[in-house]
Amino acid sequence: MTADILPALTAEVRRAAHPRGGGCGHHPDAVLAEREDGTVVRHGDTVAKAHAPGTDLGEFSLRLGIAADLPEIFLAPLRSTPADLHGRSVTFWPYGTAVDPDTPDAAPWEAAATLLARLHQAPAPTGLPAMRGPLKAARAVQRLHAVRPHPAAASVLAAWAALPAWARAEAPMPSARSLCHGDLHLGQLVRHPADTGPWLLIDVDDLGLGEPAWDLARPAAWYGCGLLPPDEWARFLAAYRRAGGPGVPATGDPWPALDVPARALTVQTAARAVVKSVAAGRALDEVEQAVVDACARMARISPQLAQ
Template sequence: MTADLLPGLGERARAAAHPRSAACVSCAATVTLADRPDATVVRHAGAVAKAHAPRTDPAELTLRLTVAARLGQILLAPLGTAPAVLGDRLVTLWPYGSPVDPDDPDAAPWEDAARLLARLHRSPVTTALPPMRGPAKAARAVARLRAAGPHPATAPVLRAWAALPGWARAEAPMPGPAVLCHGDLHLGQLVRHPAPDGPWRLIDVDDLGTGPAAWDLARPAAWYACGLLPPGEWTRFLTAYRAAGGPAVPADGDPWPALDVAARALTVQTAALAVVRAVAAGRAPDEVERCVIDACDRMGAHPPRPGGVFPE
């Protein structure tokens, strides 16, 4: 799928890394950092070229790049705010940042992620951004589940999905007040820049937009509720977010009434993709996948309600 795309991306990354010279004598080889249907990312030296998903709207991407450039102390600033075209894909250029080390979970920057989110959520919306794409991504995951073929886990995941309010299924306007949201927060969305030990920045603006701040806390909240994130790490994240004045939850007391619906939606999204992978591989869900599927089964029996909590 990307055989024709990678050479062109590599050329864009090399040109960005060496803007004043075509020579490249002492650099390491060009490296593919990601190659997925929704994004292909290539690095050369200190520059990264990203090919965005097919049919990405150029005007909306330009708006998101403009916000990232303006909020360079929160979001990694792009190398320019006008996307280029490579074949049928839009391409953006970025400085390279060091990612979170997946082999060192004790060093996971939960507090930094929380503080960056709180600052993002408190930033004024000065650009006419589209809605953040979190609910739309969840809806796409469910559509993929429906198309994947029969599986015993499909029914409980769809029951949990059906119990969600329309906004969480991308079928109705999102509730206010709308703030600036990342839209797809997880630890893979943080890098240190300058590499290797500069300050942390949020990356990936594809889902950036306005919406309920709770969505950006939903994935760690869902992992915690499903038993996949230790309570201590969840507490570190939530405490740092509150201390930084994040508006998604009350400053004290029970945060769950504010997080319940979004956490359920992210659980359904994760479970739907887990089932899709299991069907494609012809295997049973693994232990982690089973956790989110089982959570959907519980959620279907306990629909969200005002002041409700994620079912244990």
């Protein structure tokens, strides 16, 4: 449970921030995230993350090494190897300023796209496993199966069933050709040094070899659902192309490459929305309903994708 790890993780981040002791009282602790798949605590300019239980240490060490080797793309860890804390892998990072969700007009779409393009062109270390994007989508659908029946579930599950096996993590990706982030959204960018430095990617948990279009799929899905304005999507896509990103053709229609990943991310988002609304005992909000409605449209018009 996350509650069990939190006090120990807080003590660890304090020690990492003050290796010679003292000074802790001048910097309040802050819990940045507390979920089953990761707990993140900040103390001063240092951040510690306890990763998901059962994380494969060998694979994760390869992923962490990529962040250390690509400091122009990823926020570099403070330590090159993860620590062990009550059986959980723990990493330590410098604090960076996150994207402000209250100022969407200032969202760094061009920076995100450029970082992705550079990542997709970077060399991958030998032995790196597949990126875990499809697996995360499959787990979201599994959690949907586990909650009590919901009126929206049928549309979400029908859209999921229409996807090809690789997008449901039931078969290898047909083109695992690039180093991919695996879970790209604006929450995965920070500025370092805080407030003044360049934007950098964070979170290597899902990093691996894969189809680069998957990393473009969440903004593509938002655009397709009417949640991302066309001009912001155009800025993102143009910046990715300018930087030579291989996930879509350099010119022309990008959607043949984006269609399946964008549908998969729409289903993942909708499944999470339904599970979240059930847990809170409330109706879907406007944004959640938009992605569920998109699933209903997908299920009606594209049953052939699963073939």
